Amino acid sequence: MKSTTPILLIDDDIVDSMSVKRALRELAAANPLQVFHHAEAALEHLRGAGVAPPGLILLDLNMPRMNGLEFLQELKADPQLRHIPVVILTTSREERDRAESFALGAAGYMVKPIGHDLFVSVMRTIVDYWTLSETAA
């Protein structure tokens, strides 16, 4: 992923979105961050004409209407979008959520920590890895 490739965040929690934004700023990651509070809106955006696909999707699981797992299922069933890596960023430590996320093709699973410093270190791990890793597109 290049430093100019956008990162897409889907999270209905405003403070969590602010945490991600702030962490990226502190890490001096130049990737533009696109934030969606609803999974349907994100899907609609991704399917829009002439949209530059994000290099990475950060996905919350517990959201009203379409939840994270439903979004993941739709994304991975779409031949145009299935190559985009998705990292789950959630509060859930439930074994079921973890197992299902990976079964549906998630590239990673991170539990949102309490406290900003820990949040930054989680984000550093994600950004460092995906900046180094080659992507499909």
Add this chain to the structure above:
Amino acid sequence: MALNEHAIVAWTDSRGRITEVNDKFCAISQYSRAELLGQDHRMINSGHHPGDFFRVLWQTISQGAVWQGDICNRAKDGSFYWVKTTIVPFAGPQGRPSRYIAIRTDITERKRAEREQARLLGELTHINRELNQFAHIVSHDLKAPLRAIGAISGWLAADYADRLGPEAKDQLDLLLGRVRRLDALIDGILRYSRIGRTPEERLPVDMAALSAEVFELLAPPPGIEIVIARDLPVIQADRTRITQVLENLVSNAIKHLGRPDGRIEIGGRTEAGHWMFFVRDNGPGIERKYFDRIFQIFQTLSSRDERESTGIGLAIVRKNVEQCGGRVWVESTPGEGSTFHFMIPHPSSPSRFS
């Protein structure tokens, strides 16, 4: 005849017409002998069984084979009763059955108990599912606002560092500490509620190897003497549960030792019908009046401000041991140390309760 004393008996001819019944048959069906003779068993048909049921029954016995099964019948007053039934054909001159004897035992009470058990099991499954959902909701819905409080107080401390006095900074630190504590409590509830939700898997567990692993994982500070009895048995148990028991007992011992030259010992042996283990420390010990309370969820003996502790560890120990059908208890002398004992029954042991 002993049979008449023991069972409900009826004879029929080749077409199933009743030719003879004993007193027990009359008693349970509430029909007199005169009412029954010459009739067939449709008289006491409850309508509970599908038509196929009796067709198979007739096919079996008319071919000369014995039929066995449970039948629901209806007595004269309309009440239902269940009978465990054996029908034996008797061959006539042409080799085809000419008579049948039906021997029955009243199992109405057993059937009622079975139904009650199925109902209770259904109820239990339902409650369990609700509890599962509850834990899930707690993890998501309580944690999101908590994380926000933690995040924003951290930002305030960072963004206004030059404008906040030392008192305000201390207060923000206290706030963040409380957020972490509440987070640990929620995690504790979740861990506690997860015990027993996964099916038990009984495999050989080498307690000596497991004890060594637990010490390695928990890494007690240097200077603490660790003793693992050399002859610890290999037991048959659910490894996850036993690991949680040892981890919590050992981490408790480490946390509460309160001396640099402490000593923690794991011992155990095989006894008739069960295995006995203990985790012993030479820490401050526990007063007798607290022996029960320490195993209750969220009970701590020191204020949470003195020592950061959720009070979930021993509750998790007890729940895990009880899920294995065992027991856990403590012996302690204040000033000398504590010994936590736990008993795990052999899989075949009748003393196993769950």
